[in-house]
Amino acid sequence: DAGVTQSPTHLIKTRGQQVTLRCSPKSGHDTVSWYQQALGQGPQFIFQYYEEEERQRGNFPDRFSGHQFPNYSSELNVNALLLGDSALYLCASSWGRGRNEQYFGPGTRLTVT
Template identity: 95%
Template sequence: DAGVTQSPTHLIKTRGQQVTLRCSPKSGHDTVSWYQQALGQGPQFIFQYYEEEERQRGNFPDRFSGHQFPNYSSELNVNALLLGDSALYLCASSLRQGGETQYFGPGTRLLVL
């Protein structure tokens, strides 16, 4: 049983560019959440997707957007990248009706130069 997978593992961009990160949830899971983990800090909740809609959002600007596909996989898009967007981006999946336990992927490390 494959766990949560994310791609790419590492990414380097320059300021002003746009980036798309991808996540495939654990088999059987229907809910995907995204987190940003800056160096030396705990993960910060960005948003959560369920039934292809954004259900909850943390304190992140509109530059951060997402999408969930019918197969439950998800994308995180960040526009107009800033140096401060450099971080580890984590995807977590869960089963909506089965409790709240989230299973995390290995993350995508984004460096903005």
């Protein structure tokens, strides 16, 4: 049984560019949440997708957007990248819109130069 997978593993972008990160949830899971983890910090909640809709959102600007597909996979898009967007982006999946434990993928390391 494959766990949560994320792609790419690493990414280097320039300020002002746009980036798309991808996540495939664990088999049987229908909810995907995205987190940003800056160096030396705990993960911060970005948003959660369930039934192809954004259900909850953390304190992140509109430059951060997402999508969930019918197969429950998800994308995180960040526009107009800033140096401060450099972080590890973690995807977590769960079953039942967050009422159960979340399982995390290995993350995508984004570096903005």
